[in-house]
Amino acid sequence: MPPVESTIQRLRDLPRSELAEEIESIVLEKFRAVLLMDESEDLPLDISYFDLGLTSLRLTEIRQSLELLLDLSINVNVLFNEPTVAHLVDHLTQEIQHA
Numbered sequence: 001m002p003p004v005e006s007t008i009q010r011l012r013d014l015p016r017s018e019l020a021e022e023i024e025s026i027v028l029e030k031f032r033a034v035l036l037m038d039e040s041e042d043l044p045l046d047i048s049y050f051d052l053g054l055t056s057l058r059l060t061e062i063r064q065s066l067e068l069l070l071d072l073s074i075n076v077n078v079l080f081n082e083p084t085v086a087h088l089v090d091h092l093t094q095e096i097q098h099a
Helices: 004-012 015-032 056-070 076-081 085-097
Strands: none
Touching: 004 015, 004 056, 004 085, 015 056, 015 085, 056 076, 056 085, 076 085
């Protein structure tokens, strides 16, 4: 795994459209791993995490992993108020752009 500094710097240098795609890819990878899904399996972006089968504990694990990888803090409210992958990707994209 590349150092956090290189990952976050590489992301910050991307145009918004590419940044959103890259963040989506990273987030999907984390969710698929926790849900024990194969890389080729479709993971709906607009379905609640909980409807996908995630527990609060697993969601916390994903949050911590993303925080370390992206070197930013993810407010718990972001995860629970609008609990979809699409919302999380939008939020993280904005956070990285404004960091």
